Amino acid sequence: MRALVTRALGVTAATSAVLLLALAIVLVVLDAREEARVSDEHARQTIAAVLTVTTDHDTVRAAIAGTSAGVEGRLAVYLPDGATIGVGTSTPELTDGLRVATSLEDTAIVVTTSPAEVVDGELVLRIALLVLVTVVGAGLAVLVGRRMAHPALDAVRVLSDTAREIGLHDVNVRIKLTGPAELVTLAESINAAADRTGRLLAKEREMIADVSHRLRTPLTALRLDAESIGSGPVAERIRRAVTSMENDVDRIIQSVHQNSGEFGDRCDVSAVVRTRMVFWTAYAEDQGRICDVDLPYEPTPVALSTEGLSAVVDALMDNVFHHTPPSTEVGVAVVRHAGWITLVVDDAGPGVADPEAALLRGASGRGSTGLGLDIARAAVESTGGTIHIERGKLGGARIRLRFAEADSNHERQSPRAWRLWGQRPQ
Incomplete structure (x- = not known):
């Protein structure tokens, strides 16, 4: 110019x-x-x-x-x-x-x-x-x-x-302009268009996430029923169809999550976990599982949309129900400490043989798509946090997500959240 x-x-x-x-x-x-x-x-x-x-x-x-x-x-x-x-x-x-x-x-x-x-x-x-x-x-x-x-x-x-x-x-950026009146008017128009686009995208993501979660609930029930009908060509075909549908839902949820957080989205981790565990606790009772949920009363804000975090919780719980036998104990906890919000999912199952490989996109050694942990990893890293796979206190796998607390100034070198449980490194 x-x-x-x-x-x-x-x-x-x-x-x-x-x-x-x-x-x-x-x-x-x-x-x-x-x-x-x-x-x-x-x-x-x-x-x-x-x-x-x-x-x-x-x-x-x-x-x-x-x-x-x-x-x-x-x-x-x-x-x-x-x-x-x-x-x-x-x-x-x-x-x-x-x-x-x-x-x-x-x-x-x-x-x-x-x-x-x-x-x-x-x-x-x-x-x-x-x-x-x-x-x-x-x-x-x-x-x-x-x-x-x-x-x-x-x-x-x-x-x-x-x-x-x-x-x-960064679609959350807005133009702050001083100068000729015509350019100021143009900047205001661009800002208004960006705001409208943000609202439309947020509404679209919300709709897609809602549909995805609605699909996940009956799919989980359908998969559990399919596993109980025994063997045979028809049973195998049903299980493959259910698995394919689950993969598609996982990809939709992951796509929604990757596009979230662009317009200042935030949610309360404890509130989201409490809402989603109503569904998963009911299924745990049907399978005879002990499901322990430990949530704090204080706010636990993170820079994620409610839909994105819900997808993370559903992905982690689906992994537990998918890869552990019925009646296996599971525990979910949320802890706020030193600028970090830590979400922990423990189970008493066989654990994860290769934690590092399990975090690779699409990697799985137990017949699944491997997208569940990838959804969780992408979500926690978008806040500046980390994901860890360890041997938990229940004897099986522990999936620990350290989300950076919203509006909190902290360093990535802050003390690891696993110390709060007195966990010994494996």
Whole structure:
């Protein structure tokens, strides 16, 4: 934008300067020509005045030498006695000179035999000065124009940078612009459009998440029922269909989570876990599982949407129900400490043989898609936290998510949350 404005100012200034320079040169040349004509006329009048007094050759010759035209050899005097003083190329009868009566009967003629040189050193110097002044003036005009356009250019730069930031990096950014009224109005329009887009996307994510959670509930029940119907081609086909549907739901939930948090979403971990555990506790009772839920009374805010965190809880609990036998004990706890909100899911199952490999997207050694832990990992890392797979206090797997608490200043090197349970490293 700055280059475009500079080019526009340069072209405008150069065009104006050339036109003004051409006009000035014409006027200077015309003025020089008029000065030469006046000078020649003054020389003739001077010699005429001398001739009215005397026609003495020496006196007239001295008078001619005192004029510029005489010095340049362009002035001649034709006396009544036939003598010619000065340089002449014409005869008295053919000249268009100044006739001077020297007596009652006699007349002398004063003639400039050639026009004065208009283009001389002085004229060249004047034109050179005009060119110099024009170039300097054009440059100053560009600088002054850029200076005057500086607020508008800054406003356009801020508008462009912020719009790019909204489009590519952080859609929660809003434009704070001061400058020309038109640009301020444009910035307000962009902000309003971004707000509307944010609301529409949030509503869309909420709808998709709601549908996904509604699908997960009957799918979990259907999978549990499918596992209990025994073997055979039909049972296997039902189980494969249920698994495929579960994979699709996991991908939808993960997609919703990856796009959440962009518009300032936040939720209370304890509230979300309490809501989702109503469903999972009921299923635990149906399977004869002991399900212990330990939640704090204090707020536990994190920078995640309710839908995103619900997907995490459902993914972790689904893993427990999927990979542990019925009646296996499970425990869920939330702890707030030192700027971190820790969500822990323990089970008394066989544990995770390779915790590092289990965190790879799509990795699973027990016949599942491996997307559940990937959903949890993506969610916790989006807040600046970490995920850990350990041997829990119930003897099986412990999935520990350390979410960074919303609006809390802390370092990533803060004490590990697992110390709160007195857990020994495995």
